[in-house]
Amino acid sequence: MTEHRSKDSFTSNFGMVAAAVGSAIGLGNLWRFPYLVGQNGGAAFIIVYLALTALISIPILLAESVIGRRGGGAPAEAYRKVTGRKGWGTAGILGMITCLMIMSFYVVVGGWTIKYMMLSCMWQFHRGAVIDSAAMFGAFTSGSISPIVYSITFIFLTIVIIMLGVQKGIERTSKLMMPMLFVLIILIGIRSITLPGAKAGIEYLFRPDFSSFTFDSLLAALGQSFFSLSLGACMMITYGAYTPRSSNLTRSAAIISVSDTFFALIAGCAIMPAVFAFGVNPSQGAGLVFVTLPQIFTQMPLGGVCSVLFFFALFLAAVSSAVSLFEVITSSLMSITGKKRTTSAAIVALILTVTGSVCSLSQGVLSGVTVAGLNIFDQLDYVSSNFLMTTGGLLTVICVGWIMGKDAFTDEITAGGTIRVSKNLASALFFVIKYIAPVVIATTAILIIV
Numbered sequence: 001m002t003e004h005r006s007k008d009s010f011t012s013n014f015g016m017v018a019a020a021v022g023s024a025i026g027l028g029n030l031w032r033f034p035y036l037v038g039q040n041g042g043a044a045f046i047i048v049y050l051a052l053t054a055l056i057s058i059p060i061l062l063a064e065s066v067i068g069r070r071g072g073g074a075p076a077e078a079y080r081k082v083t084g085r086k087g088w089g090t091a092g093i094l095g096m097i098t099c100l101m102i103m104s105f106y107v108v109v110g111g112w113t114i115k116y117m118m119l120s121c122m123w124q125f126h127r128g129a130v131i132d133s134a135a136m137f138g139a140f141t142s143g144s145i146s147p148i149v150y151s152i153t154f155i156f157l158t159i160v161i162i163m164l165g166v167q168k169g170i171e172r173t174s175k176l177m178m179p180m181l182f183v184l185i186i187l188i189g190i191r192s193i194t195l196p197g198a199k200a201g202i203e204y205l206f207r208p209d210f211s212s213f214t215f216d217s218l219l220a221a222l223g224q225s226f227f228s229l230s231l232g233a234c235m236m237i238t239y240g241a242y243t244p245r246s247s248n249l250t251r252s253a254a255i256i257s258v259s260d261t262f263f264a265l266i267a268g269c270a271i272m273p274a275v276f277a278f279g280v281n282p283s284q285g286a287g288l289v290f291v292t293l294p295q296i297f298t299q300m301p302l303g304g305v306c307s308v309l310f311f312f313a314l315f316l317a318a319v320s321s322a323v324s325l326f327e328v329i330t331s332s333l334m335s336i337t338g339k340k341r342t343t344s345a346a347i348v349a350l351i352l353t354v355t356g357s358v359c360s361l362s363q364g365v366l367s368g369v370t371v372a373g374l375n376i377f378d379q380l381d382y383v384s385s386n387f388l389m390t391t392g393g394l395l396t397v398i399c400v401g402w403i404m405g406k407d408a409f410t411d412e413i414t415a416g417g418t419i420r421v422s423k424n425l426a427s428a429l430f431f432v433i434k435y436i437a438p439v440v441i442a443t444t445a446i447l448i449i450v
Contacts, residue, residue, distance in 0.1 A: 010239075013247040015171035017255050019324070020239050022174040024229050024260035025181065026321025027109055030314050033264045034271040035288045036224055038281075041212035042204040046265070048213070049221040053257055056440055057225045059432040060393055061236055062253040063400040066412045068240020069249065070404075074335035075234035075328065078241060083403045091395040095234025096332040098388040099325045101380045102233065104355035106325065108377065110158075110318040111150030111360070112290060115140060117311040125297040126304030133294040142364035151356045158322045159349045162330055163342050166242050170323055177316050184313040185263065189270040191306055192277075201273030205265075222444055227385050228260055230324065232392030238328045248419050249412065250429070270310070274300065289314070386448050394441045401434030409433070 010016040037045050071078025076092030124131065141147055161169040193202060226232060243249070271293065275281075278296050293310065297303035326348060333344040362369065362376035371379050400409055409430050414421050 009166060009242040009244065010171050011167055013244065013252065015167075015175060016239060016243045016247060017252050017259075018174040018178050019170050020236060020252070020256045021259045022178055022320030023235050023239070023324030024256055024321075025178070025263045026228075026317045027106070027113075027314070029228060029260065029264040029267045030185075030271075030289065030317050032227065033224060034268050036220055037205065037268055037272070038275075038288065040214075040217035040220055041209050043206050043208040044210045044213040045217055045221055046205065046268075047208055048218060049225060050261060052222050053225045053229075053261055055432065056222070056437055057229055057231060058253055058257045059429050060231050060397060060437055061229055061257060062249060062413070062429060063396050063409075063433050063437075064231070064234070064236035065240040065243070065249045065253060066400055066404075066409055067396065068237035069243050069245070069247075070240075070408070070412050071237070072241050074241070074331040075237045076332060077335050078237050079399065082408070083399060085403075088399065088403075091392070091399065092234060092237070092332065094388065094395070095232070095237065095392050096329055098233045098384055098392055099235075099328040100351070100355070101384040101388065103322065103325045103329070103352055105359045105377045105380045106318070106322060107151045107154050107158075107352055107356040108147065108360045108363075110154035110315075110322055111147055111152075111356075112141065113311060113315040113318045114150050114153055115147070116290060116294070117308075117315045119294075120297075120304070120307035120311045123304050125294045125307035127298060127301060129298045131294065131298060133291045136294075137290045141360075142367075144361060144365055147360045147363070148357045151360055152353055154318070154322070155349050155352050155356065158319060158326050159345050161319075161323050162326050162345045165341060170327060173323070174320065177320055181313055181316045181320070182263065182266075184309050184316070185266050185270055188306060188310050188313065189266050191300075191302065192270050192273040195274060195277040195300060197277040197279075198273030201276035202269070204276060205268050205272050219444060219447060222440070223385060226389050226393060228264065229257065230321070232389035232394075232396065233325065234328050234332075234392065235324045237396075238331050239324070241331075245415050246418070248415075248421075250421055250425070387445070390441050390445045390448075394438060394445075397433045397437040397441070401430065401438070406430050406434075 010019065067078050067082050071081040073081065074092065075095045076089035079088040079092045080086055119125065161173050163169065164172075192198060230236070240249075271288065274296050275288070275292065278299055280292050280296065294307065297307040300306065326345070329348045330341065330345045333339065333348060334341060337344065339347075358366065359377045359380065367375055369376060374382055410426050411417075413419070413426060
């Protein structure tokens with residue numbers, strides 16, 4: 001198989017894995033996962049989430065990597081090359097649009113992380129501080145200027161990394177941020193589980209209660225697995241194009257998924273024990289991070305220090321995921337227009353400044369602009385997570401399972417026979433990609449619509 005890979009590629013398998021783990025480990029773990037656990041019965045949700053990730057999400061992640069490395073270009077280009085059909089480039093364009101929609105509201109939340117990181121560094125959440133965290137959060141997010149400024153700051157920090165390129169930007173920062181992020185969240189987790197009354201939170205996380213697990217919880221678990229691993233958004237197709245032929249894609253997919261899941265569980269241990277220790281409702285949605293936790297920090301020993309560590313970790317998680325989403329859009333624009341990386345990244349930044357500002361204002365002056373009862377911010381989240389990502393995932397498995405075929409799939413994961421992969425494992429993975437994953441994704445999408 002002839003490679004068409006960009007000269008600016010990852011220098012090592014560790015670099016690729018670190019970047020991909022950075023994409024997977026984001027606000028989906030620290031912001032979304034804990035409150036979904038809280039809303040869907042604790043450990044019962046986690047068990048189903050782990051099962052779906054192992055059985056469905058890892059094969060899909062691998063399928064994206066195969067398309068990316070075999071195609072060796074931006075998503076649209078990669079799809080065209082592996083299928084030999086020009087029309088399949090539309091699947092890559094869909095991935096770019098999906099990332100653009102996600103980034104439009106993601107940069108807003110990224111701006112929130114900067115704001116709260118600054119507040120924590122100003123010692124606003126130290127033990128004994130008197131704050132109305134709900135009013136504080138509401139006043140900030142509904143503003144017309146301040147949250148937009150923070151969103152633009154977040155965009156600027158992300159674009160700097162993207163403009164530096166794959167090796168000097170994405171790979172180098174991922175190698176630095178990922179170990180730091182793991183250490184920070186483990187420290188916070190240790191502090192949380194040592195609080196008086198934290199035992200109830202640990203039991204909530206790890207003692208199954210299927211009586212409170214519903215069919216909607218099943219859909220939420222699958223949706224979270226897709227969202228957390230960025231499946232269907234062409235992230236691994238983009239990173240796969242930068243991956244050396246000598247890298248073991250199967251092992252990398254497993255490492256990425258296990259790292260993401262481990263981090264999500266540690267994030268749960270960092271948040272839920274503290275929530276229970278102070279008698280807070282664990283199913284408070286997104287406000288669990290920006291409203292509930294600041295209030296908890298003001299009541300716990302070393303709360304000020306913990307708040308600084310937590311919101312810095314939240315910021316790192318937001319940046320690491322934003323970089324991958326930004327790169328999908330940038331590489332696609334480079335492929336479509338032929339413009340240089342710096343120019344393409346600047347164009348993307350300008351677009352996101354506009355769309356991100358609109359999303360931010362939808363929390364305030366534009367809150368009355370709704371579609372099906374959802375404001376612009378929530379509508380973009382809903383459509384991208386429930387429809388575009390699932391559609392992208394479905395196109396991925398159809399491409400690999402029904403067009404590329406088993407021989408091409410096996411050739412890629414074994415790098416032409418130079419990497420040893422069990423025949424039984426290869427067959428099982430391909431079976432899931434070709435038969436199981438399409439049925440699961442399509443059924444889930446139908447049920448969401450109904």
